[in-house]
Amino acid sequence: MLFAMTQKNIVVIGAGFAGVYATKRLAKKFKKDPDVTITLIDKHSYFTYMTELHEIAADRVDENAIQYDLQRLFCRRKNVKLVTDEVTTIDRENQLVKTKHGAYPYDYVMLGIGSEPNDFGTPGVKEYGFTLGSWEQAIQLKEHVRDVVRRGSVEHDPEKRKSLLSIVVVGSGFTGTETIGELRDWRESLAKEFKLDPEELTFTLMEMAPTIMNMLDRSDADKAEKYMIKRGIKVMKNTGVVGVHDGYVDLKDGSTYPTSTLIWTAGVKATSQAANFKLTQGRAGRIVVNSHMQSVDDDKVYVVGDVSFFDGNSDRGEPQIVQGAEASAQTALDNITKQMNGQTPDVDYKASYSGFMVSLGSRYGVANLMGFMHLSGFFAMLMKHLVNMLYFVQIYSGYYLFQYFMHEFFRTRNDRNLMRGHISRQGNVLWAVPARIFLGAMWLVDCAYKVSGKESWFIDKLRLPFTWLQPAATSGASAAGADATSAASGGGADAAATAASTAKQVFSLSYQYGKDPMAVFNVMPDWMASVTKIFIPNQQVAFFMQKSMTVIEILIGLALIAGLFTWVAGGMSVAFTVIFCLSGMFYWVNIWMIPMALATMNGSGRAFGLDKWVVPYLQKTFGKWWYGKPQALYGNDAK
Missing domain, CATH: 3.50.50.60 (FAD/NAD(P)-binding domain)
Structure with a gap:
């Protein structure tokens, strides 16, 4: 054509x-x-x-x-x-x-x-080694690593097991160092998937020269080397690979090194x-x-x-x-x-x-910009x-x-990004974080007047507007109710003003200027009153409940802001809001708290919150206590 x-x-x-x-x-x-x-x-x-x-x-x-x-x-x-x-x-x-x-x-x-990669004719590289010069080769290497780790996890023979769980990269240029660093990043999730002790998975970088990463200034290369060693990567300098076999490689000094995964990055052509x-x-x-x-x-x-x-x-x-x-x-x-x-x-x-930059996994790297600016981490x-x-x-x-x-x-998984997973859609709901923090702040702000001054709920002065606690009161929304507004509604003085006012209350889901908001329930339903009387039968119990509720509301606010036990804090926000509604202390304009609290329960504490560390730790600790530690092999001491 x-x-x-x-x-x-x-x-x-x-x-x-x-x-x-x-x-x-x-x-x-x-x-x-x-x-x-x-x-x-x-x-x-x-x-x-x-x-x-x-x-x-x-x-x-x-x-x-x-x-x-x-x-x-x-x-x-x-x-x-x-x-x-x-x-x-x-x-x-x-x-x-x-x-x-x-x-x-x-x-x-x-x-x-x-x-394309250049193996310089080294025997066995084409047959038993791997290179990283194309998308197809990257896929092949990934599938191979998963396969050898899977096989290694159930291998009884100690020598074969060691070879299968050993990954070697030859060459410390850009490709070699970035590959070994990224594979090391994968270790924990691989070990978890195949029920291995992560320490059994070993990573080795081999370089023929006496120094590694020679495209960088020595100060930058030394930082990278220290980081690799700290992460458990074995760095072997002055080490030449002269032959590759199924399960081991020949080194220039005449020795052998066990590995079923040799990745050759020592040159290009x-x-x-x-x-x-x-x-x-x-x-x-x-x-x-x-x-x-x-x-x-x-x-x-x-x-x-x-x-x-x-x-x-x-x-x-x-x-x-x-x-x-x-x-x-x-x-x-x-x-x-x-x-x-x-x-x-x-x-x-x-x-x-303009500079050289090398990553050693998803979170650490070294860079030399313009020849004078040196960055790391x-x-x-x-x-x-x-x-x-x-x-x-x-x-x-x-x-x-x-x-x-x-x-x-x-879209990264297992916290493998620059922000350590905080903004990954795979592990959290990032966009619920502002709602979580705002909801927590609302609890704290609306509790501020309850902890000090003449409006404090920690003095023995009745704040709950329940008729059976104050016989002289004319209704559940009368003067007694002025001191008994929920922390969520933030309407302490407004409750009394609304009850005393003859203005018509207006239903709305947002505040309307010049109009009185409508309560969800003006009067507590009879069934709710019967239940409440059981838990709060007199003023002494009411004083205790006032103090306890205030402390719980403050803890809910702090937990939401810190992202700690967010699911529980969100659930308690919903529960308290429902209780306030049924008690005649809540307006329709504040009903937004319920869907917002539900939204925060969907993992938002794992994005810029303590739940990112606390929840996995508790799951691991209690899971191990209850079920023990899963293994790929039982009744075998092969390591």
Whole structure:
């Protein structure tokens, strides 16, 4: 199938960081030029956010969380043609990009097909090891880890059990350190699922060099190493892996190390597809380019991202990171624009690395910004998220910026996000927190007058408006009722004024200026009076109940604000409100307390509240006391 030639056609091969970045900007630059078409070709219909593969491999986010559909990215760009196909070669003589199912003419082509893991021919890596160079490999690794932990949990043989429950990562670059950190984050939930002692799951980082994380300043790398060791990750430096087998690996010093999960992250190279284009290749198979990002073989073929090799700044080429991909793409599109305008493509590649950030799980990271700002912990992770989100701003995708925010902060499980689960939709009801705090504050504010002064409920002065307690009273809503308003209604003086007033009470669910609110019950129902007389038969008991109720109301308020035993506090709020209604001490305009209290009962104490720690602790403690500790194996001492 051969497509008709437009006046100017730019073909971008590869929807990676560089390809998507370039396509978005080219589309915007030429959006008013009907003679320019940008064709983006990729074997997948989506862009994979490659720097977050470790999050998929360690089950932090859903599998599709780092897949961004190309249609959603480019649906508003009418000058962009999307093609899902695999490119086989570039026919430079006829200026055609050939795929398995078609051919696409070009005036300029931008090649950004990325990189893949490099095992340097180490025996056994392909057969028994795992790499992390694609979405599919991340899924495969996740399924494998779950499988070996499942099998290890019921393995009786101590040696096999140790191998199955040992996870090893080789290489301490960005991918290696982020992978080991994320897998360690997964340990507790894995152990709980398969009824294991978490300490049995071991994690080891192996590095051939005498130091780890050599892309960072030593101070930042040392902080990261200390954190890993503190988390129980074994760091083995000066350790080379020379062979991988089923259940163990061979080390350079002649020893072996037991593991059924070896993850190789010790190097990358240009994707093997690069050889198909018959362009000059350099170190690690990367295609050699000049300072304008043009192939040294053809000035109409631009090569960007990890697959390009520019040795103007280092004989090792530019770092294969996102910042380098974006910089090379920007250089290429600037030069293509110049060529299309009849100018000399003389824009040189400029290395601009604003910093390096490495995460070690969902809550801790290290960062070096601008070469002088060093961050660790919460702020380093926050900066990493901000930089990731900045990419979506750069490619003009509000939709996926929102999606990133959701899956990193709101859709995570087992507290694995920067806010330690407080804002995760999986474990709490975040949006009920303001209602919880407001309801608690209302209890405290309306109890304030009850604890001191002449209105105090702690002096022996009758506040409850029940007729049998005060024979001289003319009704349950008379002068005695002036001192007996519920804490919830907050209408102490208003109750007396309302009872004495001849104005008509108005039914409403909100206060209406100049009108008297209607009580739910003006007079306590007979059945409620009969029950109440049993519990409060005389004034002495009434004095005790007044003090006790006030203390309970204050405790309810404090518990709701602190998020402690929120389910109980919410339930008691509902119960007290119902009692106040039936006692003739409550207005319709305050009935909102019941649905609000019910809403707070749905886990709101686990978001920015003490229930996040207290409830799981109590569940674990009482569950263990009552049922004992579940195990994967009973009557076996294999460890």
